[in-house]
Amino acid sequence: MRKHKNPSSIKQKDTKKPIGPIASEWANYSLSIWRRVNDAIIWIACDMQRHIVKRLCLYRPRTYLDENNPTSIMSLLENLNSNPDSIALWNDATSSVDIGDITLLEAGKLKFVEVKEGKINNAILEILMEKDPSNLSQALNEFSKTHGTNKMKQLERVKRQISTSHQAIELLNNDEGVDPLTGKKLVVLEIHEENKYWNEELNSLLREALKEEREVLTQIEDCLWIYADGNPENNFVQARDHFINTLKKGEPRLTTTIRRNDLGRPVALYEGLYHPVSVPLFLRPIDSDLVGEVLYGHLYRKVFFYFDWVAFSKKIREAGGTFGWANKKEAARELSQPWDLRPFMIFGELPKDVVMSSF
DSSP, X not given: OOOOSSOOOOOOOOSSSOOOHHHHHHHHHHHHHHHHHHHHHHXXXXXXXXXXXXXXXXXXXXXXXXXXXXXHHHHHHHHHXXXXXXXXXXXXXXXXXXXXXXXEXXXXXXEEEOXXXXXXXXXXXXXXXXXXXXXXXXXXXXXXXXXXXXXXXXXXHHHHHHHHHHHHHHHHHHSEEEOTTTOOEEEOOOOOOOOOOOHHHHHHHHHHHHHHTSEEEEEETTTEEEEEEOOTTOOHHHHHHHHHHHHHHHOGXXXXXXXXXXXXXXXXXXXXXXXXXXXXXXXXXXXXXXXXXXXHSTTTTOEEEEEOHHHHHHHXXXXXXXEEEOOXXXXXXXXXXXXXXXXXXXXXXXXXXXXXXXX
């Protein structure tokens, strides 16, 4: 799963008295939680369909709200939200929506509003709306002569933004089109199988760990491990190390597959805050007090998952599917791709010829 390469960070504007790294990390963490609250509204508007949310997300790094035309945006939001039958959200205040500046839910349909102000932006939009090729060429030449190279670069940026948004909206509406991230043709297929979730098991495990103030470990479907450490004496580093050591002791073969830095590593539950297309924790059927304990309480950074890909590939084959691996040369070639275009890789290896059958 992709995540933002540069999640929002707090600027240390005051160079004489900058905030320390711990305070900065905590502030960034809190910002991520608030963005996920807004993401939850988007998920509800999308009927909890991840493939729809994914179409809205282009994984753009988030900047600071005070740098994104806040006065005009807030004024427009206030106006749009004055209608009791509509909901408008500032997209920069989410982590998952990168189409337009404002998402508007009106009459059960999602709309995306671009907010461009100033003479230059108005001139750019007027040029990009020109349909006649000869008029367009003349307008571009005049704009370049009048405004220079920097403003031409601004025009190109706006042009790319509009093109990318159109591609994403086409995918959203038609379930096929050009992927704005890769530039490749994409068709969305719906699988008519009921999804199975592990929320009930997670809720029970969190409750037990918190109530008994101890470590609790469970395994689901022979391949997903969930761990929570409710012992107040252990910090998050100790909890992570205990989890890894317990896994290796119980399953010695995992010694060679558990990694620190790729998809073969244990993952903390709070890391979902930084993945824009993951289901917000607030929307899972987990007791609200447990959500609070995970985000800010006794279980903060002490809940972990480990997905055993080797066991999972075995389950696929047992069910009649296939799960293979590309050779080292193919994997190395894909690893050299830009981050946004890099395919799904595990242990530094590339899954290949994966065919899922009905479990």
